[in-house]
Amino acid sequence: MDAAEVEFLAEKELVTIIPNFSLDKIYLIGGDLGPFNPGLPVDVPLWLAINLKQRQKCRVVPPEWMDVEKLEKMRDHERKEETFTPVPSPHYMELTKLLLNHASDNIPKADAIRTLIKDLWDTRMAKLRVSADSFVRQQEAHAKLDNLTLMEVNSSGAFLTQALNHMYKLRTNLQPSESAHSQDF
């Protein structure tokens, strides 16, 4: 899976918008949406929210966790803990990116939030690298990682498994050459 696919999945997340138009319920395969009343908050999938926002048909209400204070707390917690801490949303990175790109005018302190989310992401990625490193060094057979989001898993998952494959090959190649060597004697 690549990042675009993960983002596609993230677009199913519900966000609250305040529409500025009036529309009855719409019936979609994924479920019913609406009714849309001007001025009244309604939950819609992210893809629709962004679409409406681009057409200036709505205002986006930032998710509850998208708040500088809460994110600061979360970031500090993340930095303090050895392991991964629970994240505000399973698609926090994608949500932040999409919302900040398309609806930054509806999100107070958008820049600060962008930085905080980036910090959080960086911290987590660093942890992931460290744990992958120790995993490889100690030649463990398995490891358990909690509270990882799909995007994070994807960022290193493909590479790591392939790398492990290569290493395995190298190691197995090493072994027979040794034995061959010993056989020479």
Add this chain to the structure above:
Amino acid sequence: MPATQKPMRYGHTEGHTDVCFDDSGSCIVTCGSDGDVRIWEDLDDDDPKSINVGEKAYSCALKNGKLVTAVSNNTVQVHTFPDGVPDGILTRFTTNANHVVFSPDGANVAAGSSDFLIKIVEVMDNSQQKTFRGHDAPVLSLSFDPQNIFLASASCDGSVRVWHISDQTCAMSWPLLQKCSDVVNAKSICRLAWQPKNGKLLAVPVEKSVKLYRRETWNNAFDLSDSFISQTLNIVTWSSCGQYLAAGSINGSIIVWNVETKECMERVKHEKGYSICGLAWHPTCSRICYTDGEGNLGLLENVCGSNEKMSNSKVPSRVEKDYNDLFDGDDASNGGDFLHDNALEIPAFSKGLMHDDEDDDGLMLASGRPRQRSHILEDDENPVDVSMLKTDLLREEEDDPATNTHSLPLAKSQRPLYDGPMPTPRQKAFQSSSTPVHLTHRFMVWNSIGIIRCYNDEQDNAIDVEFHDTSIHHATHLSNTLNYTVATLSHEAILLACQSTDELPSKLHCLHFSSWDSSKEWLVDMPQDEDIEAICLGQGWAAAATSALLLRLFSIGGVQKEVFCLPGPVVSMAGHGEQLLIVYHRGTGFDGDQCLGVQLLELGQKKKQILHGDPLPLTRKSYLTWVGFSAEGTPCYVDSEGCVRMLNRGLGNTWTPICNTREHCKGKSDHYWVVGIHENPQQLRCIPCKGSRFPPTLPRPAVAILSFKLPYCQIATEKGQMEEQFWRSVIFHNYLDYLAKNGYEYEESTKNQAIKEQQELLMKMLALSCKLEREFRCVELADLMTQNAVNLAIKYASRSRKLILAQKLSELAAEKAAELAATQTEEEEEEEDFRKKLNAGRTAAEWSQPRPRGQAEEDAEDGQEADDSEDRPALHKHGQNSSQSTNSSDMPAVKSGAVTSSSQGRVNPFKVLVNSKEPAVSVNSARSANILDSMNKSSRKSTSLNRAANTEKSTVIKPLIPKPKSKQASATSYFQKRTSQTDKTEQVKEENPENTSSETPALCPQNSDNQRPKTGFQMWLEENRSSILSENPDFSDEADIIKEGMIRFRVLSPEERKAWTNKAKGETASDGAEAKKRKHVDESVETEEQKEAAKENLRLPKKTKASGLSTNQKLAAFAFNQE
């Protein structure tokens, strides 16, 4: 009642603090070691006003707008209050002063310093100083004798002294305290106090008790102590009435005694046990403010709640304070801004003053100047005059102290002291959903159309208009040069109004954006001295209520229309469609209540007043905060206690509480700011405000939705819940009746939904009561049901083997049927009458709006009906017997009427509209003029559909806000309706396959139809239809069923067949129409099997008629089945 202790809050940085109230008690003033004096509106005030007075403030005193502080640069300073402008230095010492106090009249200030000296300085003239020498250590505290003869002081040398002010000699000295070298080493700061008013007693905190010394004799009258006190007392204070004494200790306990009874009233412990170093009674209320040695501020409420005097005076001042918070946060001390007339202000404050300036007051009365009191009150700005005056008085007093002391009690006993209920200050006019005017960024209005915001800061004075639905209009930005303060918004226009200024009159400004010409705005000036106080917009009109008690109506294009007088000063107004709701002051409320009246007018073609200035019910001690209409047009309002009430048009225009927003609040100081009410779906749209009554403009608040809940009893039980749901459903669908009555367009399906929901709830309640063996209650419930549901109820009752109940219910059903029939005939007659009066241009369609037939009981009392109901069966009989139907012409009319009224047909999705119009047309074409009525009825929908294009449309009827959506919906509902009607007719047809249609008179003589159900086979078929159906579920056609039935019937033994035939013959009494109805009923009876099915059946066509006979038959069938 124990005192309520509010949680402590941060007041100053750690260190010594002092606290006092201002004269009216509306502010708390504290000083602390950070050198600031803070003015708190309330304990919850998060933004107290700070005045920096120096590096460290040791003590503060406040009177007559003068704030005196003892600060660390060894001076005693004066600041104005509440502005905090430095007003000079009163006196200096060689070290800092420890305590400053005002004399009771406010003319002098006494200060005690660490340089062992005490000074009394005149506030107005600081050259007039008196110095008291005698203490051998720093002076701890001081207290003025209320009669201004003595001054008491406590010092670190261990002595408490009383001084003659006039000659600065020591009158008495007691060695009461522990000696120490400095204030910081003193165990107690020993804040002593004279009893207010007469100064009979001097209270001194000594160790763990309070010693009270009698005046003049200076002997120890008694001691007050309590086992609760575990540490040395720091401070004592008297309540302003002199009845109570509060003391605070160094470990944080606060004790209050009733001095007369020496009884301990309150024992409160500081939450952290810090030393209490400031303690002040509210001048009028029973609350105590205290500060501790760590800079925190606390408040005790309801101290000694039993005190009548206090509780009396507590109410107005508290209410007043609340209002101040709400309307004029900044001017808490200046109550006059809130009030309309100053006359009201006096009683609100006088109490406090009486306590405060008791002595002074008496003097004024004695000197024949009683009016002075109110003068003092209003003079926050120019205290100079007052103090001058007071100084004069003081001099008089000093001239003759002896006479004064004698005349004082006399004056007091003579003063007419009003102890009754206190008038409430009237609340100011407001616009619904607006935030206070004094805010720099505020909402002028937030309603279902949009938001108007007003920015009024240094760089910009502007108004922003934003529409929720951008298809109405785009957002606009206006410059606010005229300083508009009130605004409102509708889908047609923006209306703004401003107050008059010195040069400019009050103006009404309308931005009529929906106008089709090029000039989109108009401006009207009010006459001189007339200010617009409230405005509102309706459909095609605007209204403005002015200070001249006039209501001015304008057309939306700017034509001046009616002007009429308001019965009282306006509070708020709201408009919706043709309706105008005005709330005004009917009179003066007492004890915190407002006395409001409400007028509801309809400004349509036929102007009329619905509510003629009726009293507006409010929660006790609350005021109005929101008034408006639900989106469907029902008047609603909200009071400050969060109670939402709605007009119940179904119950003689009474008000019903529909929601209490406070129940949804998490915190005590949280509120919901209502922005709109919707009846369908039931939504209360509001903005949650944390810790305030209204939201800030930024960050942009989000709307939340609350549900409604009627305050019914025992809501936890199933019964209570269902009752609440039922009545809520009834109340929230009253608007449909209203719309129908006033010729508005509405969705038929909504009404059907509502009726279905209500009937379902009734059925459930009936089932519940049945289960609980409450048969009488069952009948009561059945009384609320529609005919159809009653039949189901009978069925349910007989199923659950409650024969008496079934009997009663069938009686009820018969009664209902009779009533219904009567109403119908009457209706028809009425309609005829109406039509006679009609203008040629008006179609009959408008008159045959559907009525709530479900509630047949509504006009039961008419005597005419009884006659009619008797007439009817006779008619029927006639029609039955005479095979030619000359006068049976009104039979089909009735039938089709019934069809129309059966608001929900059994919808067969497979039936197409092919011959939908056929039966109706065929009926009507063959009939006399009378029947044309029914045609109109059935075709009325199409008229209403095309109404937009219909040039003949009645002017009475104005469609609601033209939403394309609703049009569509109504169109669909129309089609559904039509189908159902068709199906119904077709169904009837199918039941009589031999006669193609009972309603086609050409083919079918009435009696042949009537004959039908009397055959034994027919009866047998009715009994066994369900079994046939269950065995052959694929039988959709009536003919198939009958065929199968025939086969089975033939299989029966001859005896059985005979029995059926006999049974059928036994019922010859039943006339054709009834039999036919019965057939319907029976059919429905048969097709449903269980209780669940009962609910299903509610959706079946509403039988508008049923007879007792059919029930009897059913009972017979039941008995038969039992065998």
